[in-house]
Every structure is written in structure tokens, then in C-alpha cells.
Amino acid sequence: MKSRAPIAWLIVGLLCLVCRTQAAAAEERGYSASALYNSANAYARAGKPGLAVLNYERARLLAPDDSDVDANLRFVRASSHVPAEPRRWFDPLVTIARPAVVAWLGAAGVVMMGAGLLAGFLAPRRRRTRRAAIVVGAALVAFTVGNGMVLWPKLHEAVILTAATPARASPAPMGDPLFVLPEAETVRITAEHDDFVLVRTRTGRTGWVSRANLAAVVPPR
Amino acid sequence: MSTTFIKRVGLLASITAFFMMAPAMAITPTVDATLEPSQIALGESAQLTITTSGKGTDFPKLPQVAGLELHIVGQSQRIQIINGAALASTSMIVSVTPQTAGIFAIPGVAPNSQPLVLRVTPPGSPVLPGKSPGSGTPGASSGANGIRMAADGAAFVRLILPKRDIYVGESVPVDIEVGLRDGFARPNALPTLVGSDFTLNNLSHQPEQTPRAVDGKPYMVLMWHSVVAAVKPGKFSLTVEAPLTVRIRTRPQRDSMIEDMLGDPFMQNIFGASITKDITATSMPSELTVLELPAEGRPPYFSGAVGSFKIGGDISSNTAAAGDPLTLRMHVTGTGNFDRVDSAMLEHLDQWKTYPPKSSFKATDALGLKGEKIFEQPLIASKPGPHTLPGLAFSYFDPSTHRYETAHSAPLNVTISPSLADSSLNANAPPLPAGTPSPGGGSATASSNPGLQPDHVAIETGTSTLVPPYLQPRFLAIPSLLALTFAGGWLGLRRRASDRSTARSAARDINRILDDMETAARAGDAASFFTLARTALETGPRSELEAGRLEADRGGDSDDIRRFLALADEVNYAGLQPTREEFARWTDLLRGAFQRTLQRDAHSNGKSS
Numbered sequence: 001m002k003s004r005a006p007i008a009w010l011i012v013g014l015l016c017l018v019c020r021t022q023a024a025a026a027e028e029r030g031y032s033a034s035a036l037y038n039s040a041n042a043y044a045r046a047g048k049p050g051l052a053v054l055n056y057e058r059a060r061l062l063a064p065d066d067s068d069v070d071a072n073l074r075f076v077r078a079s080s081h082v083p084a085e086p087r088r089w090f091d092p093l094v095t096i097a098r099p100a101v102v103a104w105l106g107a108a109g110v111v112m113m114g115a116g117l118l119a120g121f122l123a124p125r126r127r128r129t130r131r132a133a134i135v136v137g138a139a140l141v142a143f144t145v146g147n148g149m150v151l152w153p154k155l156h157e158a159v160i161l162t163a164a165t166p167a168r169a170s171p172a173p174m175g176d177p178l179f180v181l182p183e184a185e186t187v188r189i190t191a192e193h194d195d196f197v198l199v200r201t202r203t204g205r206t207g208w209v210s211r212a213n214l215a216a217v218v219p220p221r
Numbered sequence: 222m223s224t225t226f227i228k229r230v231g232l233l234a235s236i237t238a239f240f241m242m243a244p245a246m247a248i249t250p251t252v253d254a255t256l257e258p259s260q261i262a263l264g265e266s267a268q269l270t271i272t273t274s275g276k277g278t279d280f281p282k283l284p285q286v287a288g289l290e291l292h293i294v295g296q297s298q299r300i301q302i303i304n305g306a307a308l309a310s311t312s313m314i315v316s317v318t319p320q321t322a323g324i325f326a327i328p329g330v331a332p333n334s335q336p337l338v339l340r341v342t343p344p345g346s347p348v349l350p351g352k353s354p355g356s357g358t359p360g361a362s363s364g365a366n367g368i369r370m371a372a373d374g375a376a377f378v379r380l381i382l383p384k385r386d387i388y389v390g391e392s393v394p395v396d397i398e399v400g401l402r403d404g405f406a407r408p409n410a411l412p413t414l415v416g417s418d419f420t421l422n423n424l425s426h427q428p429e430q431t432p433r434a435v436d437g438k439p440y441m442v443l444m445w446h447s448v449v450a451a452v453k454p455g456k457f458s459l460t461v462e463a464p465l466t467v468r469i470r471t472r473p474q475r476d477s478m479i480e481d482m483l484g485d486p487f488m489q490n491i492f493g494a495s496i497t498k499d500i501t502a503t504s505m506p507s508e509l510t511v512l513e514l515p516a517e518g519r520p521p522y523f524s525g526a527v528g529s530f531k532i533g534g535d536i537s538s539n540t541a542a543a544g545d546p547l548t549l550r551m552h553v554t555g556t557g558n559f560d561r562v563d564s565a566m567l568e569h570l571d572q573w574k575t576y577p578p579k580s581s582f583k584a585t586d587a588l589g590l591k592g593e594k595i596f597e598q599p600l601i602a603s604k605p606g607p608h609t610l611p612g613l614a615f616s617y618f619d620p621s622t623h624r625y626e627t628a629h630s631a632p633l634n635v636t637i638s639p640s641l642a643d644s645s646l647n648a649n650a651p652p653l654p655a656g657t658p659s660p661g662g663g664s665a666t667a668s669s670n671p672g673l674q675p676d677h678v679a680i681e682t683g684t685s686t687l688v689p690p691y692l693q694p695r696f697l698a699i700p701s702l703l704a705l706t707f708a709g710g711w712l713g714l715r716r717r718a719s720d721r722s723t724a725r726s727a728a729r730d731i732n733r734i735l736d737d738m739e740t741a742a743r744a745g746d747a748a749s750f751f752t753l754a755r756t757a758l759e760t761g762p763r764s765e766l767e768a769g770r771l772e773a774d775r776g777g778d779s780d781d782i783r784r785f786l787a788l789a790d791e792v793n794y795a796g797l798q799p800t801r802e803e804f805a806r807w808t809d810l811l812r813g814a815f816q817r818t819l820q821r822d823a824h825s826n827g828k829s830s
Contacts, residue, residue: 010706017699030685034677041544041676061687068674075673099689106691110700114707121714144691151689218687 033063049080050161109140167207171196274310371502375405400440454513458506520616528557534630742804751789
């Protein structure tokens with residue numbers, strides 16, 4: 001009995017942490033997928049494809065399963081002559097559920113795996129059930145990890161907000177322009193220096209772009 | 222005017238003269254007591270009148286009765302001339318107010334007189350025989366005109382119902398009248414409906430006021446127009462209560478005739494003929510039958526509206542661009558319980574996004590019984606082209622036809638043009654090539670551009686960051702702690718299982734050695750026996766040899782182990798040959814010692830885990 005007290009305290013602590021996390025999430029109302037989507041629609045109607053794509057991308061981070069977001073994003077990109085994002089085989093891993101749901105699925109996977117391992121000592125006879133729990137738990141954890149790996153690059157992307165944005169060879173206003181980026185183009189941020197960020201396009205070209213000409217999909221806190 | 226004044230002065234002079242002459246003309250002294258009424262409800266008061274007549278008669282002392290409160294409210298004198306002899310009498314008016322319901326006996330106030338009995342019923346109990354109907358308040362009476370007078374006609378309350386049969390939920394207009402004699406009564410609060418089976422709309426603090434003569438007396442009648450609705454079926458008796466402050470006579474009716482003749486409340490006050498009292502006047506009960514709405518033929522979307530209604534529909538614009546919001550309106554007009562008029566309007570419509578409607582009501586009468594309720598529903602067309610919005614429907618129960626009715630509006634035609642955004646976006650770009658997958662999933666062409674998908678209703682809870690939760694440190698703490706917990710549990714359980722395995726292995730080894738020892742004993746090989754025994758003691762679980770020493774140090778009963786070790790030395794070095802019985806004894810001793818040790822180890826492992 002004495003040896004079970006730390007486990008009980010740990011469970012209580014975990015529950016408190018979960019409640020605290022949920023309460024904090026409920027208190028902080030900043031971004032909403034629908035609100036971002038509606039803003040993007042408004043920008044699209046106003047003829048501002050850069051801001052529209054930025055808000056669609058942000059909405060897609062919160063609601064990757066929303067087909068309207070995906071449809072409008074592709075439509076605006078196509079209308080702005082920006083190449084559409086290529087479809088990859090693992091994209092369904094991201095679009096199947098929202099990140100918040102995936103996060104809790106991962107936590108549930110950890111619980112299932114742990115319970116399956118412990119049950120081997122406590123109830124050695126139910127071998128099949130234990131193995132099934134471990135396999136399902138591992139699959140959930142793997143799904144969460146995969147989801148994170150797919151979304152990770154998105155967290156470091158930015159959208160060009162102004163038309164004919166020059167990408168320069170050096171992080172300086174007078175740096176030699178290497179190429180021009182169209183409005184609504186999505187690029188990846190690889191480095192930062194003062195008011196410039198080093199971006200990489202989908203075609204693999206890199207150049208320094210002024211911060212004033214783009215906005216990160218995930219704004220820095 | 223002067224003639225009336227002279228008459229009044231003359232009357233007063235006559236009364237004064239009688240008072241002056243009364244002592245001289247007094248004859249046989251008597252004391253009499255009466256109680257009126259003999260039955261009252263709790264909260265009301267009865268009047269005890271003690272009359273003394275004759276010379277030299279004093280008023281008796283008021284009796285003390287538990288549960289009754291007696292106090293003198295007035296005194297009067299009268300002179301009667303019987304067969305030429307003047308009889309002066311003095312009356313003392315005592316108010317008797319019960320504190321509880323029950324039957325009270327007031328001891329005789331006169332010598333050798335019977336006690337007076339007062340029956341007090343709980344408030345709201347039925348009227349007992351012998352008590353006049355409508356006497357819920359002192360001096361209450363009901364007239365032939367359906368008006369229940371209260372406080373000797375100082376006030377009345379009346380409920381006027383136009384219908385006697387209504388349906389559950391049906392709103393019925395009612396009139397509530399409160400008549401007040403000027404100077405005799407005044408209202409304390411708004412009238413209320415008795416019982417919880419009906420709802421009454423809020424009454425105005427400024428009712429209509431009209432003077433009216435009732436039974437030849439002038440009243441100021443306050444009138445409220447309101448609406449009453451029943452909440453459950455059945456037969457009900459509907460009454461209205463009005464809290465009033467009234468001036469009540471403290472003398473019997475016959476004694477107050479003069480004051481009434483004077484007709485002036487001020488004069489009555491001077492003569493001490495009345496007191497003020499707070500009462501609750503009630504109206505005559507109005508019988509009402511509430512019918513349940515029939516279950517047969519009830520439309521599926523019936524919301525409880527009872528009355529007579531008509532509907533109409535319109536839309537904010539007959540032309541719009543795809544994605545632009547339009548407002549569809551349904552107008553419900555008529556008479557009935559508009560608070561139950563409800564509609565979901567168009568819930569699902571192909572190629573349209575529909576949103577929950579909002580409603581507003583505009584009454585056209587003071588009661589809110591007639592008016593117009595407007596439902597407004599936002600709609601967004603997702604596809605361009607001509608559209609026809611189906612007609613709206615509204616179901617209600619019509620009490621005049623006693624059946625459910627469904628009103629319909631005409632369908633509406635709307636033309637939706639391609640989205641302005643599409644034009645804006647496409648103005649700088651050539652049309653999408655034919656065959657390109659469209660946002661909507663179809664095939665996009667220059668002529669049939671599907672445009673943007675419509676806006677969403679922002680109903681989600683927001684989040685502070687766009688980073689997925691599983692990449693936020695705050696959330697990561699949860700699976701990390703869970704993983705640590707399970708890892709710790711797994712390690713602990715694994716260690717315990719390992720200890721058990723070791724113990725089982727040791728037990729197997731010892732059993733094998735003991736078997737070998739028995740074989741050596743049977744063969745009489747003392748050297749092998751003791752060598753095996755020493756090996757078992759030195760390598761056994763938790764080293765039985767060490768345990769034996771520890772227990773010996775603590776004064777335990779392991780002397781046998783030491784003796785056995787000494788014997789083993791003797792066998793090795795002195796060639797001692799134990800007997801068969803000694804072999805059997807030492808084998809049993811060692812077997813028992815090992816078993817105890819194994820049990821002790823298993824117990825300690827269980828504790829530690």
C-alpha cells in the first residue's frame with residue numbers, strides 16, 4: 001500500500017496538468033480556424049491574394065480537415081499564378097484529423113502502450129489483448145509523430161505579401177536581386193538576419209527577402 | 222345647502238340631549254355581549270360588542286383567551302325610550318383577532334352568561350355554513366351583479382373573462398376591475414391571479430380609471446386589460462386578488478346609519494366609527510375549462526402556437542453574387558400567443574449555406590395579442606445561377622376551428638451571379654485551363670468558375686498559438702509524465718519478477734542438495750552428507766548460515782544450526798559416525814530451516830514491491 005502512494009500522486013498530478021492545459025487553452029482565444037478562413041475569404045474578395053493565402057495557411061494548420069480551406073487556397077493560388085502545392089502520399093496523415101485531436105490520440109497511445117507493458121506483469125495470461133493494446137498504442141504514437149513531422153516544415157513557412165518581391169543575394173536593401181517572388185508564393189524560412197530572412201522556394205532557389213514583404217505562417221510569439 | 226346643515230345640527234343636538242338625559246331615565250342594569258361573525262378565516266377579525274344598560278353598570282374586564290387578541294377599538298352610547306321610560310346603553314366595540322385557526326371560547330363577559338364561540342378557519346378554506354359567501358374580508362358580500370364587495374362595500378375586485386373554454390397555451394384577453402370608494406379604500410399593490418396554473422401578462426402601474434356607480438354608491442374603478450394563458454388542462458376556478466387598505470366600520474351596521482347618512486368619511490373618522498386595515502380583496506371565482514391540444518393531426522414542426530395566423534415571405538434581394546449573404550424573411554401576422562410562435566425556416570437546402578434564424582416581434586395592440594413576428598434567416602448561395610427558394614410553412618392550432626392549420630408562403634426566385642471575388646482574382650489572371658481540378662472538386666472552365674467556398678460561422682473556441690499542441694511544451698509534459706510513470710512501473714515490476722525467479726531457482730537447488738543428502742544418509746556416507754549440508758547452508762537463499770548466525774546473535778532458536786556445524790567439524794576431523802536417526806533428524810532440521818528462509822524471502826520481496 002505504501003509503495004502505491006507515489007503512483008496515486010502522479011496520477012493526480014497528471015489529471016491536474018490535463019485540466020490546467022484544457023483551462024489555459026479555453027482561456028486563450030486568439031486564433032480560430034473559421035475566423036481565419038473568413039478573413040482569408042474577405043482578403044480574396046478584396047483582391048489581396050497574399051494575405052488570403054497567409055490566412056488560409058493558418059486556418060489549415062488549425063483545421064487541416066476542412067475541405068473549404070483547401071479548395072479556396074488552391075483557387076486563390078491558381079488565380080494568382082502561383083503553383084499549387086504538390087500532393088504527397090502522406091498528406092492524408094495530416095488532413096485526417098485536427099492537430100488538437102491528434103495530440104490527445106498520441107497521449108492515449110502512450111497510455112495504451114504503458115498499460116499493455118505493465119499488464120504483462122499483472123495479468124500474464126491475456127497476452128493477445130496486451131499485444132493488441134501495445135500495437136494500437138504504438139500506432140497512435142507513430143501517427144502523432146508522423147503528423148508532427150509532416151506539419152513541422154509548415155511551421156517554418158512564410159507567404160509573400162507584396163507583388164514582385166525581390167529576393168537578394170545579401171541581407172541588405174542594396175543587395176543584388178537574384179529573382180522575383182510573386183505575391184501569394186509560399187516559401188520556407190531557413191535563416192534570419194536583422195530585417196531580412198533567407199527563404200527557399202519550392203524550386204530550391206534561395207535568397208534574402210525583407211521581412212516587410214512576407215509574413216510567417218506561424219507568427220513568432 | 223343650508224337646509225342640510227340645519228338638519229345635521231338638529232340631529233346632533235337631539236343625540237346630545239338624549240345623552241344628557243340618559244342617567245336620569247336609566248332603569249334595570251344589564252350587561253350583554255355579542256360576537257359577529259361567529260366564523261371567520263385566519264387573518265380576519267371578529268367584532269365583540271359588549272353593551273351595558275342601566276344605571277351604575279361598569280364594563281366588565283376583558284377576558285384573556287389564548288390564541289385570541291382582543292383590543293378595544295371604540296365606544297358608543299344609545300338612549301332608548303321604552304313605554305315612556307328612557308334606557309341608556311353604552312357599547313364597547315372590541316376587535317377579536319385570532320392568532321391561529323381553531324375553535325375559541327370567549328368566557329362570558331356578563332355574569333351567568335354563556336361563553337361566546339368563535340370558529341377560525343385556515344385561509345382559503347371553503348366557506349362554512351352560516352357564513353356569508355364572499356366574506357373573505359371583514360364585511361365582504363356579493364351582490365347580484367356578480368361583484369363581490371369587500372370591507373362593507375368599500376371596494377370590490379372583478380375578473381371579466383370573455384371565454385369559458387380555452388386551450389392550453391391559448392392567450393385570452395381578460396379585464397380586471399378594482400372598484401374603490403373614495404376615502405374608504407386604496408390599492409397597495411397590483412392585482413394578482415390566484416394559482417400557478419395560469420400565467421398573467423404584466424399589469425400596468427397606470428390602469429384606466431373611470432368613476433362608476435355600483436349599487437347606488439360611487440366607486441372609482443381601476444381597470445387592467447391583460448392576457449391570461451393556461452399551462453395545463455382541466456377545470457379551474459379563476460380568481461384575482463388585490464391587496465388594499467380599507468377603512469372598516471367598528472360599529473354594527475345599524476349603529477353606523479347616522480354616519481352613513483352623513484356620508485362623509487371625514488365625519489365618520491371624527492366619530493371614531495372606523496379603522497384602517499390591510500386586506501386582500503378577491504374576485505368572484507370564474508369557472509374556466511382548459512382543453513388539451515389534440516394529438517391527432519399535430520404537424521411535426523408544431524411549436525405550440527395557438528391562434529389565427531397568416532404568413533408571408535420575402536428575401537433581401539432577388540439578385541446576389543455567390544458567397545454574398547442574403548436574408549430570407551418570414552412574416553407571421555395574426556392573433557394569438559406570439560411567444561410560442563417559432564420556426565426553424567429552411568434548415569437544409571442544396572447549394573445554399575443556411576444559418577439559424579433570428580426573430581423579432583412587433584405588437585399592434587397593447588396586450589401583445591396581435592402583431593407581427595418576423596423571422597430573419599441568413600443564406601449564402603454557393604453556386605451561381607437561377608435558384609428557387611421553396612415556400613415557407615408555419616403550423617399552428619386554430620381554437621376557432623378546433624384543428625391544426627399550416628400556412629404556406631410562396632416560393633421565391635433568386636438569381637445568383639458568379640462571385641465578385643472570382644472576377645477580382647481573375648481580372649489579373651487568365652482563366653483556369655479546362656480540365657484543371659476545381660476547388661469544388663469538379664472540372665473548372667472559363668464559363669463555369671465555381672468561385673470561393675462561402676464563409677463559415679465562427680463558433681469554434683480560439684487558441685493562443687498556431688503550433689500543434691503536441692509540439693507545445695505545456696502539452697508535451699503530459700505524455701512525458703505518462704511515459705515516465707509507465708517506465709518506472711515497468712522497472713519495478715520487472716525487478717520483483719526477477720527476485721521471484723531467483724528464489725525459485727534457489728529453491729530448486731536446495732531441494733536437489735537435500736535429495737543428495739538423503740541419498741548420502743541412506744548410504745551412511747557422513748562425510749558427503751555434511752559436505753553437502755555445509756554447501757547448502759553457505760550457498761542457499763540469503764545464506765542460511767549467515768541468517769542462522771544473525772538469529773543466534775539475537776537469541777533466536779538457531780542453536781541447532783551451530784550444533785550441526787560443530788557436528789560437521791567432528792565428522793570431518795574426528796571421524797564421528799552419526800546414527801541413522803541423527804541423519805534423519807539433521808535432514809529434517811535443514812529442510813525446515815530452508816523452507817522458513819524461502820518463505821521469509823518471498824514475504825520480504827512482496828513487501829518491498
